[in-house]
Every structure is written in C-alpha cells, then in structure tokens.
Amino acid sequence: MGKRRGLGRGLDDLMATHDTDLPFLDAYGDADGKPEAGQPPSVGGDDPQELLFACVRLLRSEGAEVEYNPDEDKAEVETWLSLVCTKEGVCLSVVTDSPLPLVNSDLSEAGFTGGRLSDDRCKAEVTLTRWGVPLRRLLSRLHESQSQ
16 A cells, blocks of 8 residues: 555644744834725726726727817717716716617626616616726727727
8 A cells, every 4th residue: 555645734833934934024014003994906996087088099099089078077979979087987878879789798897887788789888997908898899880
C-alpha cells in the first residue's frame, strides 16, 4: 500500500508562519479603527456630466446629429433619443416607431440600472452609471438601427 497522507498544517503553524513571513505589514501602521462607509470607488459610477459628454462624443463619431446643451445637462438625437443627467447617472430614453434591436437583458448590463423595455420594443429607458463596452455597444446599436 501507498503512504497515507497526513493532515495539513494546523492553525498554530499558520499563525507562526504569519508572524515570521509577513513583518512588512507593520510598515503600514495600525488601523485607525474607522471603517469606510459605502461601496468602494471601484464599484461606483462615473461622473454623470462626464458620462453624458462621452455619450455625445461617441454618437457624433457614429455620425449622429446630436443637440447637446451643457447648461441643461441634456442631449438629444432627433426625436428618438434623449440623454439627461441626474444625480444617479445619465437617463437614456428611446422612443421609436419601429421595434428596437434590444431585449430586456441588454438593459441590465454592468453600468446600467433601472432598465425597462416596452412590450412592443418601441420604448426603452435605462440609467447609465458607468462608461464601458456595454454602453458603447448599446449606443452604437441604437444609432445604427435608427440610421437605416
């Protein structure tokens, strides 16, 4: 028969290793005892005004005629697309005569909140909170469907 395998190291061994292998952690000092409130910055969204301006730039690069009013924190593409800054993010609203090339899951990507698609798929609303690939893809698809 082969050798029988013993149990792994115990807690005492791990604690002893911790004390000897990680002394560099002392260089960071003691914790101040105050836990951080809220979610870490990496989880939060982008600044809504900057996000709106990035959306405008992308749509213009796609060839859309965007009416952008920075004083009102608002942008529109013809009569079908509206982008408005709120404190939660940028509220995107689409209203068309023909069905949009979207399904409900398209409005629940990372960086989107509160997505709603009408049953006939001619109206969609979502709050954009973070710039990224899903947002660029959504805007490109919407513009492409309306420019045909």
